[in-house]
Amino acid sequence: MMSLNSVSTRTAVATPVHSILAPFPVVCFTLALLTDIAYWQTAHLMWQNFSAWLLFAGLVVGVVAGLAGVVEFLVRRRRRTPGMVWLHVAGYLLVLALALVNSFVHAADGWTAVVPYGLILSAVTVVLTFLLATFGRVRLYRTYVGVEYYE
Numbered sequence: 223m224m225s226l227n228s229v230s231t232r233t234a235v236a237t238p239v240h241s242i243l244a245p246f247p248v249v250c251f252t253l254a255l256l257t258d259i260a261y262w263q264t265a266h267l268m269w270q271n272f273s274a275w276l277l278f279a280g281l282v283v284g285v286v287a288g289l290a291g292v293v294e295f296l297v298r299r300r301r302r303t304p305g306m307v308w309l310h311v312a313g314y315l316l317v318l319a320l321a322l323v324n325s326f327v328h329a330a331d332g333w334t335a336v337v338p339y340g341l342i343l344s345a346v347t348v349v350l351t352f353l354l355a356t357f358g359r360v361r362l363y364r365t366y367v368g369v370e371y372y373e
Contacts, residue, residue, distance in 0.1 A: 238294050243287035248351050250280030251321060255344040261336045270328065270336055273344070277325040284318050306361050313354040320347045 254276040261269035291314075295307065324343035328335050 238291075238298075240287055240291035240294055243283060243290055247280040247284035247287065247317075247321075248355065250276045250283070251317075251344070251347050251351055254280065254324075255341075255348045258336050258341045258344045262341055265333065273336065273340070274325065274328045277321055277328060281318065281321050281325060284321065288314060288318065310354065310358060310361070313350065313357070317347055317350055317354065320350065 254273045257269045257272040257276065260266075261273065291311075320343055324340060324347060327340045327343060
């Protein structure tokens with residue numbers, strides 16, 4: 223029988239909330255790019271509406287994930303890697319800022335709400351998100367953040 227202080231319980235409790243919430247905006251921004259491409263190819267207004275809602279949902283959860291990241295940064299001092307965290311924070315803020323501008327662009331009516339600026343902003347947001355995710359994985363495996371040694 224598993225006790226409350228077992229290794230798996232301790233690992234589950236130690237999982238950062240930020241890392242649970244962070245994939246949601248990534249998926250929303252990626253799907254917004256795909257719906258922008260669909261709108262560009264078909265000109266069906268439905269795709270523009272999908273993009274606008276996906277950007278909104280990604281921004282809301284992205285802000286919540288960012289706030290959770292700030293709280294974890296302040297509370298869990300032993301997990302900090304000072305130089306690398308600031309690059310991650312700056313990139314995360316840049317992604318959210320690009321998504322916010324993209325959401326404002328998508329608020330316009332018709333073709334110009336998506337083509338060309340909305341499509342370009344969606345693509346830049348997704349590429350930057352992919353680069354930040356790659357950077358985060360490299361940081362994870364180099365510094366063993368969130369990994370507990372078993373003996």
